[in-house]
Amino acid sequence: MAEAAIIHNRKMKSRETTLNILLWILIGILFLFLAGELIVQFFIIPNFTIKHVNVQSDFPVSKDAVLKLAGINNKLYYFEVKPNVIATRIEEYPLVKRAAVKKVFPDTLSIVITGRKPLAVALVNTEEKSVPVLLDEDGVIFHIGGAGRELNLPVISGLSFKDFRIGTILPKKVKPFLTDLYRLKEDYPNLFKIISEIRIIPKSSTDYELVFCPVSYNVKVRLGKRLEAKTVKYALMVLDLLKDDIKSRGIDELDFREGNMVYKVREE
CATH class of the missing domain: 3.10.20.310 (membrane protein fhac)
Structure with missing residues (x-):
């Protein structure tokens, strides 16, 4: 029994020694970490x-x-x-x-x-007057004034704000149309250059239609809410076919909203 007690005591002392060693190792690691942190904060970072x-x-x-x-x-x-x-x-x-x-x-x-790069010149209607501004494909107004005349950009009309400033963003509902216009500029620059003016015609607080005026034709082209390249190409093809009839018949507007083209003549 005495020998068993001695062996048990030795095992306990051995465990205590091991735990003490591990504890001191842990304390040493923490000390090194804190010392390193102090060195970084007070000696390395300031330099x-x-x-x-x-x-x-x-x-x-x-x-x-x-x-x-x-x-x-x-x-x-x-x-x-x-x-x-x-x-x-x-x-x-x-x-x-x-x-x-x-x-x-x-x-x-x-x-x-x-x-920001200008995508178009927009004419913004306020309670007092119409003000030209530059905006990009995100609909952000980043310049107010007449600096866009020499840029040869299409004009967007039909926008109204009670109050606006540099940084004002157009309503989200017109974002798809601006994306279409940007795609025309990037992928079909010849089509982009043909567009003289785009009018936004409100139908409700959340809906609208587009009417664009091509550079070389004294006629309006009425579309839906989008200004996709295929629609613009089709409209220009029809305009080219009807170029002799536009004057003789007094055609004022081509309507492509329903897919098939319908034209309207000028009222006398």
């Missing part, structure tokens, strides 16, 4: 600051303006910079479509800005 900010933009904007938009006005520590946060701040500016921000080790921040 890695953003010293260079490279800005590229495809439209005129000063570096100081970009830094202001990005919220960069104090010393930045390399490891604390969050590129996505800075990009989001810059993209809040209406003239900016996209901002790409990345860190370049050890001390540089790169900012590449893509500006």
Whole structure:
């Protein structure tokens, strides 16, 4: 019995020794981790600051303006910079479509800005007057005034706002039409150039029709809600076939809403 007790005591002491060793190892690991964290926070991070900010933009904007938009006005520590946060701040500016921000080790921040490109000139009706604006395929108004005349862009009319400003976005209901117009510009530039004016005719608060006026014909083309390439091609083909009849018969409008073409003559 005495020998068994001695063996049991030895086993208990061995276990206690093992646990003590593991505990000290754990304490050592925690100490090293904390020491490393302190070294990073107080010695490494302060020595890695953003010293260079490279800005590229495809439209005129000063570096100081970009830094202001990005919220960069104090010393930045390399490891604390969050590129996505800075990009989001810059993209809040209406003239900016996209901002790409990345860190370049050890001390540089790169900012590449893509500006909004005009898709059309829109005539916006207010309570007082009609105002020309530039907008892009997202329906964002990013310029107010007459700067679009020399750009040779189609005119969109029939829009009404009680109040609008730079950054105002057109209603979601017209987004499919703007997407169609953008596709024409990118994929069928010859068709895009033929469109002189597009009128948005409201049918209800959520519905509308389109009427477009081609450059070379004194006639209106009435469509549904879309401005797809196949429809525009078909309309232009019909116009070409009827070009002699447009004047002789006094054709004022071609209606393609039901698939088959119906024309209307001018009222005397």
